[in-house]
Amino acid sequence: MSFLNAHSFVFDGISSDNFNLSVCWVDKGIDVSTNGLKKSLQKSGLNNSRYISNVYGSSVDENISFTFDITKKNFLPFTKEESIEINAWLTQSDTPKLLHFNDYEVPSIYYYAVCTNIDDIIINGRSAKTVTFETNSPFGFMSEITKKYIVEGSATITIDNLSDTKDGIYYPEIKLATKNTVTIENDTEHRSVTITPSDIEKDEDNNYVILINNRTNVIKDMNGKLIPFSKLGWGPDYKSEIISTGEADKYIDYIYWFRLIKNVNKISIHGDCTIEFKYRFPRKVGCV
Numbered sequence: 001m002s003f004l005n006a007h008s009f010v011f012d013g014i015s016s017d018n019f020n021l022s023v024c025w026v027d028k029g030i031d032v033s034t035n036g037l038k039k040s041l042q043k044s045g046l047n048n049s050r051y052i053s054n055v056y057g058s059s060v061d062e063n064i065s066f067t068f069d070i071t072k073k074n075f076l077p078f079t080k081e082e083s084i085e086i087n088a089w090l091t092q093s094d095t096p097k098l099l100h101f102n103d104y105e106v107p108s109i110y111y112y113a114v115c116t117n118i119d120d121i122i123i124n125g126r127s128a129k130t131v132t133f134e135t136n137s138p139f140g141f142m143s144e145i146t147k148k149y150i151v152e153g154s155a156t157i158t159i160d161n162l163s164d165t166k167d168g169i170y171y172p173e174i175k176l177a178t179k180n181t182v183t184i185e186n187d188t189e190h191r192s193v194t195i196t197p198s199d200i201e202k203d204e205d206n207n208y209v210i211l212i213n214n215r216t217n218v219i220k221d222m223n224g225k226l227i228p229f230s231k232l233g234w235g236p237d238y239k240s241e242i243i244s245t246g247e248a249d250k251y252i253d254y255i256y257w258f259r260l261i262k263n264v265n266k267i268s269i270h271g272d273c274t275i276e277f278k279y280r281f282p283r284k285v286g287c288v
Contacts, residue, residue: 006103007022019082037284064137069121098112118132152272158265171257175209
């Protein structure tokens with residue numbers, strides 16, 4: 001997937017095809033320098049007695065950004081009304097929205113971006129706009145995947161974590177509907193979390209519905225209201241059995257926010273429930 005040979009793009013759920021636009025570069029080179037792949041070393045200095053730096057780690061310097069031109073497919077100038085509509089579409093959001101370039105390559109990659117600049121240009125009588133999108137990450141993201149399971153008693157599943165993060169760890173979102181206690185265990189990491197819901201909004205099937213954002217450590221009910229830990233059974237006597245080892249994660253200070261480690265994860269779910277895992281793996285794709 002690349003914006004270099006994209007025939008169109010989708011931003012905030014709206015396609016450039018709706019405005020009869022083409023992606024191009026008018027009388028300029030293609031800049032792919034801000035591609036999220038630059039790193040700075042954290043290192044010691046050099047002196048007369050030290051001619052090799054001690055390297056303590058590294059940090060990413062910048063998020064990905066894109067600058068390209070858009071023109072009408074028939075090469076006619078933009079009318080005033082067309083220009084206003086395009087500008088309104090691209091600048092309406094101050095927070096990152098999904099950006100996706102349509103081409104014929106796989107895998108499909110998505111970015112979370114804000115359009116931060118639009119320049120109107122006319123070169124050789126040709127009307128165009130130069131647009132810049134700044135993303136919130138040095139990564140692109142794969143298509144979102146949702147896996148839903150109906151568990152009676154217990155079940156074992158696997159998820160292959162394809163993340164390109166530094167440590168390979170990824171925190172999926174989980175949607176849980178249950179009437180009883182449920183334990184979710186990552187057998188590969190030998191950690192688990194147990195949820196015993198009470199006094200939470202129920203759905204039409206009389207199930208407690210719990211939405212878990214493991215990355216941000218936020219848990220909400222089906223109406224988007226925050227759920228206090230006490231309504232999940234997470235109190236002073238909390239513990240979560242680890243069936244694969246016969247041990248337990250104990251104490252409220254050690255709640256396991258469910259995560260996937262690199263490569264294949266074997267996951268066990270104990271307790272009647274319907275459970276959904278939602279994830280969109282970050283990849284080091286750069287700009288090409």
